[in-house]
Amino acid sequence: MSERRLTTEQARELVRRFKQGDKSAFAELVQAYRKPLYYTILKIVGNETDAEDLTTETFIKAYENIDKYDEQYAFSTWLFKIGNNLAIDFLRKKKRSAPTVSLSDRVSTSDEDSPTYEEVLKEQARDTSEQVHYRMEAEYVKKIMEQMPEDLRQILELKYVHELTHQEIAEKLGIPIGTVKGRLARARKLLFKLLHRQ
Numbered sequence: 336m337s338e339r340r341l342t343t344e345q346a347r348e349l350v351r352r353f354k355q356g357d358k359s360a361f362a363e364l365v366q367a368y369r370k371p372l373y374y375t376i377l378k379i380v381g382n383e384t385d386a387e388d389l390t391t392e393t394f395i396k397a398y399e400n401i402d403k404y405d406e407q408y409a410f411s412t413w414l415f416k417i418g419n420n421l422a423i424d425f426l427r428k429k430k431r432s433a434p435t436v437s438l439s440d441r442v443s444t445s446d447e448d449s450p451t452y453e454e455v456l457k458e459q460a461r462d463t464s465e466q467v468h469y470r471m472e473a474e475y476v477k478k479i480m481e482q483m484p485e486d487l488r489q490i491l492e493l494k495y496v497h498e499l500t501h502q503e504i505a506e507k508l509g510i511p512i513g514t515v516k517g518r519l520a521r522a523r524k525l526l527f528k529l530l531h532r533q
Contacts, residue, residue: 340367341363341364341367346364346409346410347410349361350364350401350410361398361401364410365527369394372394373386373387374386376418376419376422379423384516389422390418391526392421393414396417396421397413397417479526480492480526482529483522483525483526487521488522489508490504490508494519
């Protein structure tokens, strides 16, 4: 499916359709904004793997928090703000943790310090009692993931649901950390392809 450029009103209409139960509308939003969002985040974090992870997290957060989108603003503005905030939070946490990382741990931990959904929520919505957990248990995302091979679905769940580091995933599955990273990259690509087909 080729990329589609959306006008502000077209994006708003897709959001309305999605809120009314048309799950394919969100897939169209992902299709339209995935690449520009990815490159925007990449400019901030400077690492392709981190940018891919944060792009995925941005769409998951947008999916589960769509009711908070205010139509007086462009959807792209709202979406990119989420991505920008996640990227900045990621860098802040990475910077805070840097002094405690040993030399032997630098390679394995360099791209695993993304903030938890709870931390993001507390920082951006600390004035509300509604603690929404932006996880991949969302019914639609779970349905999509059920179409994936077991090994790819499992690694996505360990990374985004259980929030394990690459090292922890490697130890749990008994596989090299390089295999973990490669499998995650394949899983993300497949997830987006499946979303686009809906």
